[in-house]
Each structure stands twice: as structure tokens, then as C-alpha cells.
Amino acid sequence: MTRLLLITMLGSLLSACIPSSAIQPVTAMDSLGQDSILLVGKLVLDPPLKPEEQELGMYEEYRNTAILATDTALREVGDHMAWGDLKRRIEVPFDETFMLEVPREDFYILKGWVMMDATKGNGSAPLHGQFRIDVQDGDRAVYIGTLHYTRNTFFRITDVRVKDESRAASSDVRVRLGSSVNLRKSLAQPLK
Numbered sequence: 315m316t317r318l319l320l321i322t323m324l325g326s327l328l329s330a331c332i333p334s335s336a337i338q339p340v341t342a343m344d345s346l347g348q349d350s351i352l353l354v355g356k357l358v359l360d361p362p363l364k365p366e367e368q369e370l371g372m373y374e375e376y377r378n379t380a381i382l383a384t385d386t387a388l389r390e391v392g393d394h395m396a397w398g399d400l401k402r403r404i405e406v407p408f409d410e411t412f413m414l415e416v417p418r419e420d421f422y423i424l425k426g427w428v429m430m431d432a433t434k435g436n437g438s439a440p441l442h443g444q445f446r447i448d449v450q451d452g453d454r455a456v457y458i459g460t461l462h463y464t465r466n467t468f469f470r471i472t473d474v475r476v477k478d479e480s481r482a483a484s485s486d487v488r489v490r491l492g493s494s495v496n497l498r499k500s501l502a503q504p505l506k
Contacts, residue, residue, distance in 0.1 A: 335403045337384070340413045343455075343491050352455040353414045353447075354483050354497055357406055358462045359428070369431045376429040379407050380441060383424045388444070388505070391425045411486040421447050423461075423502065430469075439465075443474040445502035457483050459501040476502050 340352050357380045370376055382404040383391055404423070406412040426441030441463055449456060457480050464473040480499050487495050 334401075335405065336401055337404050337414050337416055340415050340491065343495060346415055346454075349418050350415045351418050351449060351453045352487075352491075352495065352497075353416045353458065354411065354455065354487055355458040355502070356411050356460040356479065356483065357408050358460055359408045360462065360464045362408065363428070367430065368428075369433045370429065371433040373429065373432040376405075376432070378409075379405055380426055380428055381405050381438075382426040382441070384421050385424055386419055386421050388422045388446070389424065411483050413487065413490065416449075418449055418451070418453060420449050422505075423447065439469040440471070442471045444505040445476070446505060447502055448500045450498070450500075453498055453500075455487070455495050455497045456500045457497040461502060474504065476504060 384402045423445040427438040429438045460477040462475045
């Protein structure tokens with residue numbers, strides 16, 4: 315059942331009619347909308363992906379990239395990814411500090427995955443773990459931590475931890491977006 319879900323999600327992602335995500339990278343603080351915040355964090359996969367593990371064909375943009383479905387309500391993602399599941403997705407490379415524009419509201423990371431084989435339709439590997447992200451009314455920039463996924467040789471996630479690497483993240487933000495950005499630490503809260 316899980317394999318079918320992942321294949322269905324992969325098929326949905328690769329179809330031409332998927333919506334663009336409302337969650338986009340930030341390159342300048344003045345580009346943030348009035349009701350948005352800067353979301354900062356990192357995803358780590360341990361051990362990291364080897365180049366030969368992914369067969370992506372014409373979908374190279376998903377190499378070494380995590381895809382996370384988010385929503386404002388905690389729920390289980392069913393057998394088929396709905397339009398809304400794809401519209402609020404986070405796509406970020408592993409091992410890099412991400413800086414994204416998200417609405418100024420609490421939300422949940424519902425499910426994640428890594429595209430493994432786009433050439434034969436064999437699907438993707440899941441990133442298990444749900445997280446609550448706390449956003450406050452006055453926030454302009456929030457740091458959620460490093461989501462550290464440990465996997466075994468069969469790509470089963472054996473451990474998920476949230477690490478506080480706020481000093482390094484703050485340094486990355488200052489270099490890319492300027493020294494005036496103040497991050498509020500609001501580490502992702504693991505659920506279940």
C-alpha cells in the first residue's frame with residue numbers, strides 16, 4: 315500500500331498538470347509578501363544519496379532533493395496526493411540551508427519523499443515523520459532547525475531528529491539576505 319502511494323505521488327508530480335508550489339525560495343527580504351515569513355532550515359539524509367541511487371532521466375532537478383507535503387491542518391496523506399498536497403509542497407536540496415517564503419501561520423509537514431526512479435516509474439523513497447511548525451503573528455523570519463533523517467541500506471528511515479544549528483543558519487542568512495535579518499528560533503516539533 316505504501317509503495318502504491320509513493321508511485322501515485324511520483325506520477326502526480328511528474329504529470330504536466332501539477333500546480334506550482336506556493337512555497338518558493340527567497341532571494342531578497344523585500345520580496346516577502348506582507349502576510350509571509352522567511353522560513354529557514356536544512357534537511358540532512360544520513361548516509362547521503364550516492365549519484366547512482368537515483369535514476370531521474372529528464373527530471374534532474376530532483377537529484378538530491380527532498381519533497382515535503384505541508385498543510386495548515388494535521389492529517390494523514392491518503393493513497394492519492396490531492397491538488398492541495400502539491401500546491402503547498404517544499405522542495406529543497408539536502409545539506410543546504412533553505413530560505414523559503416511561507417504564509418505567516420502555523421503549519422505541519424505531513425509527509426516527505428525522495429524521487430528515486432523517474433525513468434521506469436519505480437517511484438520514490440519515503441521520508442517518514444510529521445512536524446508542527448509554530449509561527450507567531452509578529453514573525454518575519456523563523457528558523458526550524460535541521461531535520462536529520464537516518465536511513466538503512468534499504469532506504470528505511472530509522473531515526474528522525476531535529477538539530478539546532480541556528481548559528482550556522484544565521485550566518486548563511488546574513489551572507490545571502492543581509493545582516494538585518496533576525497531569526498526567531500522555533501524548532502520543528504516532531505509528532506507521533
